[in-house]
Amino acid sequence: MDTQQPPLFRPARQDFRWQGVAHQPYKQDGSAPFKDISRQVLFHEDSLACELRYFEMDAAGFSTLERHEHAHAVMILRGHGECLLGSEVLPVKPFDLLTIPAWTWHQFRAVRSEPLGFLCMVNVSRDRPQLPDDADLARLRAIPAVARFLAGD
Ligand code: MN
Numbered sequence: 282m283d284t285q286q287p288p289l290f291r292p293a294r295q296d297f298r299w300q301g302v303a304h305q306p307y308k309q310d311g312s313a314p315f316k317d318i319s320r321q322v323l324f325h326e327d328s329l330a331c332e333l334r335y336f337e338m339d340a341a342g343f344s345t346l347e348r349h350e351h352a353h354a355v356m357i358l359r360g361h362g363e364c365l366l367g368s369e370v371l372p373v374k375p376f377d378l379l380t381i382p383a384w385t386w387h388q389f390r391a392v393r394s395e396p397l398g399f400l401c402m403v404n405v406s407r408d409r410p411q412l413p414d415d416a417d418l419a420r421l422r423a424i425p426a427v428a429r430f431l432a433g434d
Contacts, residue, residue, distance in 0.1 A: 285328070297337060297359055297398050299323065314412075317342030323400075330405050337398035338362075338391045346388040346431070347410035351403060353381040359398030362391040363430060368421075370430045373397070386413065386421060390430065 291299045298304060299321065306319045317339035324333040337359065338344065346365065355364075357377045364371045364379060365388040373379070373389075381387050391397035413421065422428040 315345040334401045339396050341393045343390040348384050348386045349408050349410045350383050351407035354402040355379040356400045360395040362397035364389050365430050368424050370426045
């Protein structure tokens with residue numbers, strides 16, 4: 282109990298920002314394929330062993346296509362888009378819930394007309410995401426809906 286954090290109140294601000302929470306745009310340095318996405322870590326609680334983050338991509342932006350051992354619990358909060366989840370492409374809207382199990386390919390893409398934002402709960406201690414190799418991409422593109430999603434159409 283000696284590591285317990287003091288109570289904290291962080292009021293919401295406009296445009297899905299929170300007082301005292303750093304807004305972290307991802308640098309597009311070419312090391313991973315994503316577009317116009319930012320992260321805010323809302324909670325990082327070692328006693329809970331989890332973090333709650335808010336990710337947002339601008340209109341037409343997208344997250345990295347990846348998979349990893351750790352799972353995600355996601356709630357859409359803002360806008361509309363699509364989520365690649367395993368072999369499915371799902372339209373998403375505010376308050377939809379997604380559970381992304383271990384080793385499941387996933388990627389989010391905002392519609393062209395508005396941002397897409399979501400809460401994502403994750404383990405504090407977690408493995409690094411794996412990116413698809415050419416064989417993985419070929420397997421994914423063999424599914425027509427996934428091929429269309431990956432092409433950004
Ligand atoms: Mn992930």
